[in-house]
Amino acid sequence: MKTALRLLLAVAVLSFSAQQAQSQCETKDILISNYVAAATQTPGTCTATFDLSFSMKFNPGEKWINFHAWTAAQYPDYFQCSGINGSSTLGGSIGAPVASNLTNAFINVEIHNSVTPPVVQTTYEPDASVPLNSVQSITRTPIGDGFYQFVLHGVTATFPATCGTPFVMILDFWGSQSAHSQQAHCVNCHLVYPIGFLTATGLANCAQLHYNATITNQTTTALTGTYKVYADINGDGVFSSSADSLVTNTTNFTVAGSANTAISGSIPPAYINKDLLLITTITSGPATGGMNVFLIPSTQCAPLPVNLMTFTATRTSRTNVGLRWETASETNNSGFAILSNTNGYWKVIGFIPSQSANGNSGAPLTYTFTDDNSFGGVTQYRIRQVDLDGNARYSNVRSVRGWGQKGKTIVYPNPSSGDLSVVFDDSKGTRDVTLLDMSGKTVMQWKAVTGNTLQINNLGDGMYSLRIVVRETGDLQTEKIVVNKSRQ
Numbered sequence: 001m002k003t004a005l006r007l008l009l010a011v012a013v014l015s016f017s018a019q020q021a022q023s024q025c026e027t028k029d030i031l032i033s034n035y036v037a038a039a040t041q042t043p044g045t046c047t048a049t050f051d052l053s054f055s056m057k058f059n060p061g062e063k064w065i066n067f068h069a070w071t072a073a074q075y076p077d078y079f080q081c082s083g084i085n086g087s088s089t090l091g092g093s094i095g096a097p098v099a100s101n102l103t104n105a106f107i108n109v110e111i112h113n114s115v116t117p118p119v120v121q122t123t124y125e126p127d128a129s130v131p132l133n134s135v136q137s138i139t140r141t142p143i144g145d146g147f148y149q150f151v152l153h154g155v156t157a158t159f160p161a162t163c164g165t166p167f168v169m170i171l172d173f174w175g176s177q178s179a180h181s182q183q184a185h186c187v188n189c190h191l192v193y194p195i196g197f198l199t200a201t202g203l204a205n206c207a208q209l210h211y212n213a214t215i216t217n218q219t220t221t222a223l224t225g226t227y228k229v230y231a232d233i234n235g236d237g238v239f240s241s242s243a244d245s246l247v248t249n250t251t252n253f254t255v256a257g258s259a260n261t262a263i264s265g266s267i268p269p270a271y272i273n274k275d276l277l278l279i280t281t282i283t284s285g286p287a288t289g290g291m292n293v294f295l296i297p298s299t300q301c302a303p304l305p306v307n308l309m310t311f312t313a314t315r316t317s318r319t320n321v322g323l324r325w326e327t328a329s330e331t332n333n334s335g336f337a338i339l340s341n342t343n344g345y346w347k348v349i350g351f352i353p354s355q356s357a358n359g360n361s362g363a364p365l366t367y368t369f370t371d372d373n374s375f376g377g378v379t380q381y382r383i384r385q386v387d388l389d390g391n392a393r394y395s396n397v398r399s400v401r402g403w404g405q406k407g408k409t410i411v412y413p414n415p416s417s418g419d420l421s422v423v424f425d426d427s428k429g430t431r432d433v434t435l436l437d438m439s440g441k442t443v444m445q446w447k448a449v450t451g452n453t454l455q456i457n458n459l460g461d462g463m464y465s466l467r468i469v470v471r472e473t474g475d476l477q478t479e480k481i482v483v484n485k486s487r488q
Contacts (some may be wrong), residue, residue, distance in 0.1 A: 025146075025383065026057035027173060029190060029240050031293060033347070043175075049136075051348075052109065053238045055143065057449035063114040064125060064181035065150075065173075068097065069107035069193075071160055072168040072286065076101060079172060081189035084289045090185040096126035096184055097177065107157050107171070108132050110181065111150070116140075120152060120268040123182035133157050143243040151238060159195075166196035166219050168287050194287030198255075201419065202263075203457055204276045206301035209267040211247075211276055213296055214417060214457060220257040224284040226250050227263065229296075231271035233382060235392025237339075237348060239277045239293045248275060260417065260483075273301055273393060295346055298394070306330040306385055309364070313381045313398035315373075320404040321400050323369040323381060333359040336367065337384040337392075342375050346382075359388050376402035378412055378423055380453070399423045399453045409468060415482035422466065422479075424455040434467040435481075459483045 001410060031053040038047040070076070078101045079088035088094060102108060108130055110121040118140050124130040125152045138156025161167045171193060175186035178438065179356070202213025217223050229248035230239065248265045255261045267276070275295040307328035316322045324337060325394055335353040339346045355365045373379055379402075383395040401410065402424070410423040424431065435444040443464065448471075464481040 010014070015234050026172065027175075027186075028055050028147075029149075029242075030054040030171070030173065030191065031239055032193070033238065033293070040347075041387045042158075044162055045158050046162055049154050049156045049157040051151060051153050051238075052155050053149065055147045055149045055240050055242060057146050058148060059175075060114075061177040062175040062186065063112070063178070064176040064342070065111040065113050066096075066181070066184075067107055067109045067171060068102055068105045068175055069169055069171040070105050072170050074104040074160075075170040075190070076103070077190065079184070079187050081172075084192055085188075086189055086190055088184070088189060094180055094184040094187065096174075097172075098127035099129045099153040102130055104160070106160055108297065109152065109155065111133065111138065111152075113140075118150070143240055145242045147240075147242045149238070149240050149243065151236075161195075166194070168290070169193040169195050181287055192287060192290035194282050194290035194292060197282060197287050197290070198225075198280055198292050198408075200278050200280070200292075200296075202276075202278065202294075202296040203419070203455070204267060204274070204296050204298040206267070206272045206299045209269060209272065210264065211296055211421075212262065212264045213278055214256055214260050214262050214292075214419075215278075215280065216260040217252060217255040217257055220287075221285060222256045223282055224252070224254045225280050225282045226252055227278060227280045229265060230277045230279065231267075232275040232277050232295075233271075234390045235386065236390075237275070237295060237346070237384075239279065244277060245390060246269065247271065252350055253280075267339055273298055275394075284399055297346060306333050308385070310381075311383060311395050311398060313379075313400050315400045315403060316370075318403040319372060319374045321371045321379065323371065323379070323383075323398075325367050325383060325395070327361070327365050327367075329363075330354060330356045330359060330361045330365065332387050332389065333361075334386045334388045337386060338369050339382050339384060340343075340371060340373070341380040341382075342377060346417070348384075351403070373400075374403070378410055378421070380403070380421070397453050397455075409477055409479055411466065411479050411481060415484050416459070418459045418487050419455075419457045420459075420481065422456065424452045424454075424468070429473075430471045432469045432471065436465045436467065438465075441457075 031049050062099045078097050080090050082089050085406050110124055112119040119140055120135040120138050134156045139151045141149050171191040173188045174184040175187045186487050200213055204211040209458055230244040231247050233244050255259055275298050275477050277297055278294045281291045309326045309328050311325040314322050333354040337348050338350045340349050352367050375396055378399055380397050382397045386392045431449040433446040433449055437443050461483050466479040468477040
């Protein structure tokens with residue numbers, strides 16, 4: 001169920017230009033990301049926590065910010081919207097929606113924005129009988145051009161669709177200048193989110209300054225669209241057109257039902273080591289106008305600002321994985337975001353502040369983190385070290401198996417579409433690894449591999465043998481690999 005939810009809810013985002021109801025406001029880049037499924041699901045629904053983010057131009061009059069969301073079939077069009085991704089056609093004063101207007105809304109969030117820091121409400125100001133979604137925390141950060149980026153961490157919602165079933169979500173955004181949010185003064189409505197229509201995976205190769213990705217259609221109907229690629233400049237994993245930089249401009253794509261299409265491009269040298277954000281816009285079918293954003297992680301070509309001596313991930317029980325890392329020294333270090341990946345999608349699962357005074361230390365420091373992880377397959381982990389000025393870099397990847405998996409080399413996915421991961425049976429030791437085609441010809445070779453993970457990308461169709469020799473013991477292992485680019 002957890003796997004299906006993550007495939008369903010890859011990372012959905014909507015970028016729109018705000019329209020004016022009664023007052024001037026500019027809002028853009030609403031994003032939903034970092035889903036984590038609940039351990040228990042009710043049939044016909046999917047309950048999850050996620051992050052909700054958006055950018056808004058500073059306006060001291062906007063005291064309250066509100067979100068409501070429905071499925072497309074249940075959308076009430078309370079604001080009598082001018083069209084998809086539009087504005088209200090109601091003239092004069094617009095009363096705030098109350099409980100009778102919010103029937104079947106599965107996202108209701110209100111932010112008190114006239115205080116610093118902003119506060120997520122636990123009671124809906126216009127009508128206390130409206131239940132609000134729980135939110136763990138909120139941040140508001142200036143990102144340039146007069147915009148502030150808001151990120152609501154750990155929103156919990158129950159989506160009225162069976163896990164694994166694509167659906168269209170419609171969201172209304174509105175702001176209020178009134179004392180208790182009685183009137184809607186800034187309305188953006190009928191905002192389209194194509195939940196679970198597309199997924200994408202890929203890798204940004206910092207050494208070759210080139211990226212490759214695959215867009216997969218999760219529906220049975222052909223989809224057309226466009227995509228752009230941005231560099232994640234501040235390393236926060238959240239798209240912002242004000243903070244992030246364009247790498248590839250608008251490009252058309254078509255992908256058949258239950259199929260995939262490959263894309264690739266060059267990375268400017270200025271964005272070496274930066275993760276990329278692939279932004280797709282659907283231009284056909286019921287989700288027309290809806291956008292998705294997918295993270296394309298970068299390999300690491302420069303050292304971390306901190307001297308990271310060790311980083312380990314170890315399964316300690318059926319439900320827990322222990323992470324541990326040590327730094328020899330730290331400079332200008334804010335802390336460490338911890339990310340995990342089970343199905344090709346990296347998500348932030350925690351943040352550990354630096355133990356050093358003012359972010360600087362010349363002495364060894366040790367950090368630990370426990371992940372509540374009962375996933376039965378392979379989970380990858382990495383650390384994003386964040387400077388005090390917001391810049392970020394990543395550690396190497398570590399992998400752990402599910403509880404009870406046999407201690408042997410794991411190759412996944414296998415068969416694959418050309419990109420796969422190899423997890424060795426032990427993080428200790430040095431290995432020489434050779435990939436051979438069926439004729440015995442060497443295709444790729446890696447010498448003195450340490451750690452327990454190896455990533456292989458861009459293989460052509462066919463069958464391969466992976467030959468692994470442990471230097472310390474001379475032990476030899478051979479794994480068979482099948483590549484079929486038409487799979488999915």
